[in-house]
Amino acid sequence: MESNTDKNQLHTPLPHGIVLKRRLKAEPGLCYFLYLPQRDLKNAPIFVSIHGISRNAAEQAFSFAELAERYGVILVAPQFDKARFQGYQRLGWGAKKQRADQALEKIILEVVDLTGASNGPFYMFGFSGGGQFAHRFAMAFPHSVARLALGAPGWYTFPDPTQRFPRGIKSSRHSRLGLRPSRFLHIPTCVLVGENDNLRDDDLNKSPRIDQQQGCDRIERGLRWIQAMVAAARAREIKPTFTFEVLRDSDHSFKNCIKNGELNNRVFSFLFGEPPDKPAEDLPNFPAMAGNQKIPKDLTCGGTT
Amino acid sequence: MNDSISQLDPNRLQRSKFSYTTRRIPQESIATLITGNLRPQSGELVLARVSGIGQHTRLERPDGRRCHLFIGDEIVVSYGHRYAPDQFEAVVPDNLAPCHLVAAGGVAGNMLNRHRKMKIPTHIKPLGLLGDVHGRRLNLNNFKLPSLPKPATTPLTLAVVGSSMNSGKTTTVANLIHGFTKLGMRVGAAKVTGTGAGCDYWKMKDAGAKVVFDFIDAGFSSTYKASLVELAEITETLIDNLAHSEVDIRIIEIADGLFQQETAALLSLPGFASLLDCILFASADSMGADAGVRWLQQKGLPVIAVSGVVTSSPLAAREIEAAIRLPVYPTPSLTKRATVETILDTLAARTEQPQEPLAQRSAALAVING
Numbered sequence: 001m002e003s004n005t006d007k008n009q010l011h012t013p014l015p016h017g018i019v020l021k022r023r024l025k026a027e028p029g030l031c032y033f034l035y036l037p038q039r040d041l042k043n044a045p046i047f048v049s050i051h052g053i054s055r056n057a058a059e060q061a062f063s064f065a066e067l068a069e070r071y072g073v074i075l076v077a078p079q080f081d082k083a084r085f086q087g088y089q090r091l092g093w094g095a096k097k098q099r100a101d102q103a104l105e106k107i108i109l110e111v112v113d114l115t116g117a118s119n120g121p122f123y124m125f126g127f128s129g130g131g132q133f134a135h136r137f138a139m140a141f142p143h144s145v146a147r148l149a150l151g152a153p154g155w156y157t158f159p160d161p162t163q164r165f166p167r168g169i170k171s172s173r174h175s176r177l178g179l180r181p182s183r184f185l186h187i188p189t190c191v192l193v194g195e196n197d198n199l200r201d202d203d204l205n206k207s208p209r210i211d212q213q214q215g216c217d218r219i220e221r222g223l224r225w226i227q228a229m230v231a232a233a234r235a236r237e238i239k240p241t242f243t244f245e246v247l248r249d250s251d252h253s254f255k256n257c258i259k260n261g262e263l264n265n266r267v268f269s270f271l272f273g274e275p276p277d278k279p280a281e282d283l284p285n286f287p288a289m290a291g292n293q294k295i296p297k298d299l300t301c302g303g304t305t
Numbered sequence: 306m307n308d309s310i311s312q313l314d315p316n317r318l319q320r321s322k323f324s325y326t327t328r329r330i331p332q333e334s335i336a337t338l339i340t341g342n343l344r345p346q347s348g349e350l351v352l353a354r355v356s357g358i359g360q361h362t363r364l365e366r367p368d369g370r371r372c373h374l375f376i377g378d379e380i381v382v383s384y385g386h387r388y389a390p391d392q393f394e395a396v397v398p399d400n401l402a403p404c405h406l407v408a409a410g411g412v413a414g415n416m417l418n419r420h421r422k423m424k425i426p427t428h429i430k431p432l433g434l435l436g437d438v439h440g441r442r443l444n445l446n447n448f449k450l451p452s453l454p455k456p457a458t459t460p461l462t463l464a465v466v467g468s469s470m471n472s473g474k475t476t477t478v479a480n481l482i483h484g485f486t487k488l489g490m491r492v493g494a495a496k497v498t499g500t501g502a503g504c505d506y507w508k509m510k511d512a513g514a515k516v517v518f519d520f521i522d523a524g525f526s527s528t529y530k531a532s533l534v535e536l537a538e539i540t541e542t543l544i545d546n547l548a549h550s551e552v553d554i555r556i557i558e559i560a561d562g563l564f565q566q567e568t569a570a571l572l573s574l575p576g577f578a579s580l581l582d583c584i585l586f587a588s589a590d591s592m593g594a595d596a597g598v599r600w601l602q603q604k605g606l607p608v609i610a611v612s613g614v615v616t617s618s619p620l621a622a623r624e625i626e627a628a629i630r631l632p633v634y635p636t637p638s639l640t641k642r643a644t645v646e647t648i649l650d651t652l653a654a655r656t657e658q659p660q661e662p663l664a665q666r667s668a669a670l671a672v673i674n675g
Binding site: 159160161162168169170171180181182185212224227228230231232234235236237238240 | 623
């Protein structure tokens with residue numbers, strides 16, 4: 001009886017057309033942002049956006065909401081707080097912190113249950129540290145990810161069996177990973193990096209081993225990773241679907257990548273194809289979103305709305 | 306001059322130093338010494354006396370031990386051609402005149418060319434061809450493995466080819482054997498072309514192969530100047546015998562570089578690609594890797610990665626990956642579980658692609674042989 005009550009509560013209609021901040025029902029300490037487009041959501045695709053180490057999940061949600069409306073996709077932006085998900089970029093594997101991959105799975109399950117969205121593979125984007133998480137998640141759970149866009153990850157897991165995870169796919173000393181390139185190489189992937197994102201800033205992992213394996217900046221590392229993924233795919237006769245794009249007049253700022261490099265449009269074009277004919281502003285009942293709706297400074301986690 | 310056949314004193318034979326190339330010959334099958342105006346054939350056994358020590362100061366025995374040679378020693382070797390850009394080029398002589406020991410494994414031939422770093426070859430004086438009790442000339446071909454029917458299921462088959470001699474092919478093969486063995490797989494290995502010498506054979510054994518063959522097991526002391534049909538027969542004999550040896554994976558090495566005429570011919574055989582699940586290319590340098598992989602790909606051969614000497618250099622490895630867009634596996638990494646698992650993952654992915662039916666695969670060499 002109790003579970004039925006829970007289910008009924010979960011199915012309370014959620015408002016469409018605005019960015020919601022929610023607490024996960026099963027784990028109230030875990031928050032995520034959710035945007036539901038104003039249309040029938042049955043089997044709608046899910047777009048997951050993963051923040052970087054600045055934890056700007058809200059900024060990402062608001063930056064993609066208009067496109068989510070236009071394309072008719074459900075937007076999910078998890079908030080991995082620093083206290084519990086310190087190593088979320090590496091999925092939380094091998095660390096004593098909480099597993100970020102499992103947290104995302106719980107969020108997706110709840111969203112599917114709440115909205116009737118597609119429970120098939122979802123579409124994922126991650127920026128910077130979020131890009132690290134996103135590609136490692138896709139490597140670990142290839143059946144969960146339909147397409148992948150990575151915004152300037154600082155470093156990568158290469159499909160290299162000679163390097164231990166997270167630099168390569170060799171099992172770490174503590175865990176047996178079982179990463180299967182023949183599965184994750186099928187995921188179409190695009191890496192997008194700002195043309196000025198070639199500085200060795202404080203946030204960049206400057207470990208000699210990473211420099212040696214992957215290069216010295218995010219552009220070089222992205223290109224080398226794409227090259228390695230293409231090589232691994234070709235060895236398996238998998239048609240390589242890995243692309244590298246440079247964002248005009250952009251550095252490592254998410255804001256600049258959106259503003260100057262049109263990161264949001266390019267991510268959606270890659271993940272979902274050409275935009276629908278009608279811009280979101282022309283759609284009925286669409287409240288002005290990215291342009292006019294300000295990101296609240298303090299978005300506290302809501303209950304079930 | 307007529308041929309002369311004389312009984313061979315068993316004690317004399319016992320004192321003779323037998324070479325690696327004679328490892329399939331039971332000593333009791335040798336009974337006569339045949340002399341006269343004879344034209345030796347490749348693979349025939351010859352009793353010879355060492356008349357001058359040169360490059361090869363030792364002779365490899367059938368058990369792998371390299372015994373020292375002294376002037377006056379009588380040795381049992383086999384005639385053969387030799388192709389070794391880093392050592393000698395030699396051919397089977399037209400008669401039983403003095404010639405050279407052109408491979409430590411026991412190959413007699415007339416040296417044509419030698420690498421500048423090589424000393425003059427060890428000189429030998431043939432005393433006569435060896436024959437059976439009826440005076441018939443003995444050839445390695447008389448003692449080769451049987452031709453076996455195609456097995457119902459074929460094990461995975463991986464080939465290692467290279468850019469040149471000393472490009473790291475055998476080390477690549479040995480490391481792969483070791484890696485797959487560590488995974489618990491039963492590995493069979495074969496060297497299908499080359500010149501008779503045991504170092505590769507023993508290295509494959511030492512790496513953990515359950516069974517190892519080389520072209521000697523198919524009746525050849527050397528494959529230099531072998532015909533296309535002979536090359537196909539050698540390959541077929543060895544890989545079929547491996548398949549019947551209850552192995553999970555077959556690893557075959559094709560000697561020398563792609564410019565070597567028999568290697569090129571074998572790899573160019575129509576249908577050869579269908580015998581293999583994949584190829585690892587061992588290269589001495591990055592340009593060689595680029596050219597070699599393109600050469601193989603143009604022939605439709607399933608090359609999946611590069612390894613070999615060149616992988617000692619991370620910069621060269623990166624150049625190769627960028628140029629040919631295939632993975633590069635440092636040779637030592639091939640002994641590691643994660644690397645061989647990745648190779649198996651690669652094979653699994655490729656077998657999910659549409660392939661020729663098994664019947665066509667196993668019939669490929671039969672078609673080649675007409």
